[in-house]
Amino acid sequence: MGKETQPAEKSFAKRKRQGSFIDKWLWVRDFLAKKMVRERILVFVSFLAIVGILQIDLVPRAIDVKLGEIYIGTEIRAPRTVINTEKTEELMDQAAARAVEENKDKLEYQTISIEAGVEANNRYNRIIGVFEEYRRLMQEQTPEGVSPDPARIRPEFRRALQREEGRFTEVPDETLDLVLTLPATDYERIVRSLRQVYVALETERKIGPQTMEEVRSELGAFVGNERFLVLPQDQPVIRELLTAMIFPNLTRDEAKIRQLQEEARRKVAPVKIEKGQLILSEGDIVTTEHIQILRELALIDNSGNRVLMFFSLGIFTLFLMAICLIYIYFFEKRILKEEQHLYLLALVSVVVLAVAKAFSLLNLDLMAYLVPLSFASIILVFLSEPKLAWVITALLSLMVGVIFDFHLALTVFYFINGTAALYLMLNLNQRKEMIRRGLYLAGINFFTVLTLSFLFGIKRFSSMFLFALVAGFNGILATALANGFLPFFEHLFGLTSPLSLLELANPNMPLLKRLLIEAPGTYHHSILVGNLAEAAADAIGADSLLVRVGAYYHDVGKLRRPYFFVENQITNDNPHENLAPSLSTLIITSHVRDGVELAKSYGVPRVVTDIIEQHHGTDLIRYFYQQASEKVQEEKESVEETDFSYSGPKPQTKEAALVMLADAVEAAARSMGQPSPARLEALVNQILKERLEAGQLDETNLTLRDLDKIKAAFLKVLGGIFHHRIKYPEIVATERKKSNGGNHQPRNNGTKAEQRDA
Structure with a gap:
């Protein structure tokens, strides 16, 4: 008993595993059936593929080298061009230092020191201190009633000033004597003016070794400036004293020096390690430069x-x-x-x-x-x-x-x-x-x-x-x-490419050739629909080539039963006269499904088969619907419009909508007895209004402005098709009869009820 149940349990477990696998497969299939899921998977896979492609060999394998050791291995070449930053930085530093050395003494790279005013005050105080000391000594050594003799203490006075300012050796004796012997009032006035002019000179004028003589030569004009209010008789003395007192007040203009260095660094061409350049070969000693280059190339520690x-x-x-x-x-x-x-x-x-x-x-x-x-x-x-x-x-x-x-x-x-x-x-x-x-x-x-x-x-x-x-x-x-x-x-x-569409438009294509031979009326109708639809497509900016090709193929389904469509009926025999309206409707509507099947069997692309499928939308076949309605009124029954309508779908694109409208307009215009511009315009208006009110254009993005342009394009083409023709004179007609041997008999087929498939 136990032996019999064991295989049954294994079989059950196996079926359970198989069922679990099938459930998982069905779940995966249903999951992937969602369009949004597939799109997200596509984006994710594309992202991984692109990143994977980009990163291949972008960072090469790491190389094991040590500073100071002899390299053993295959030669190393640069996998890509990089800049040797260390060498470039070294050359930049050298260029910056050279630029500073060459330009440091130029006046444009120097500025007046912020300490020049303080230094001028200090020097002034020291010199005035010497003046005061020797004026007092002069007074002490001169007895009352005796004129002072500065010559006695002038050498010592000059030496004292020279210890403070070395250039006092150049000051004339007369100026020194005047300083020692001036009355107190005049002396105080001169030293006050001296202080004002001296501080202004040192804080306003650039004074350096290269400009010292120029400044001295211009001291007269500077001292005589009106803003200082120096008396004319005091100016020579002050000028002579300033000549000895002025000192260099320049220091480096660090902002301009930095700018100079940056300009010099920018002019240095970067040192490049070109792609394929040899870095290390076997037997070379690894140097700091090698390490730096390998690091730049991300070949070590990467x-x-x-x-x-x-x-x-x-x-x-x-x-x-x-x-x-x-x-x-x-x-x-x-x-x-x-x-x-x-x-x-x-x-x-x-x-x-x-x-x-x-x-x-x-x-x-x-x-x-x-x-x-x-x-x-x-x-x-x-x-x-x-x-x-x-x-x-x-x-x-x-x-x-x-x-x-x-x-x-x-x-x-x-x-x-x-x-x-x-x-x-x-x-x-x-x-x-x-x-x-x-x-x-x-x-x-x-x-x-x-x-x-x-x-x-x-x-x-x-x-x-x-x-x-x-x-x-x-x-x-x-x-x-x-x-x-x-x-x-x-x-x-x-x-589908435009080139394929052009090939499809060739009349020698098998399906179009069949249409020409087996249903010539439908072929001619399709050509005219193509002309109308293409003109409208050009007017609203739609794909005119797709519209023309779609119009050529939109009625290929009529090849299955060509003589059930009025444009292919040669005689007056209309098979629909012997059929019930419902059966006639079934035959008429089936040409859409038949057209899609024929087009697919001949390899016609989907964009064209979509137009074939949508070119009637869910439109009502009014002729047979009216016939059926008249019959059921007698029998007191009702008729559903859906039983006499196309199965759809409605046009999804501008191109499909244009073929629908052009198809309806051409068929209606052809059935018109005596077309005139006014009647054609009324006809086009009526058809556009009917399709719009019936909701056939709801799923396209056509606007009312587009419909106005479509109407104008249709009327222009229809005006060329249904233009007035010259009526031949009777004598010409008689001559034609004679030339035909009198056998030509005019035939009058009368009017024929048009069962339009629009």
């Missing part, structure tokens, strides 16, 4: 550098991705609804960055100009929005510059390259034209690199020319790659 660099790259990438997502949210919100666009942006960006990183690892300068960034620009112009393509181009240019050692010139080049590719590929209408514009892009790249080489200081012309040639080849290569990969991306992401 564990912290790795973490910091990874964190910085993460923030940098986050900022750039935020710029892109914010732009999409505010200016291209439609792309958020079309998930495939986001996948395209992520794939193209990651591919370009991966190629750039691979080229950078080759350590060849030429490869830096071969990154096919313009390939991304061209692909995005064709399959996404041109404005968004330009934003992506700018962001990728910044990242490529980071990959190539933060190379600003490369960033500028790739921005110009991508922008030029974007503008050149706009409004392209033939694949062979892409090659010619690729040659234009090559020329732009060539001259851009030459210009940037001059700006960023590449001296050798041979290198400039070689880089420019590689950049020119880049333009041709990127264009060829875009041309080759464009169909692949279209198929992978379900997107």
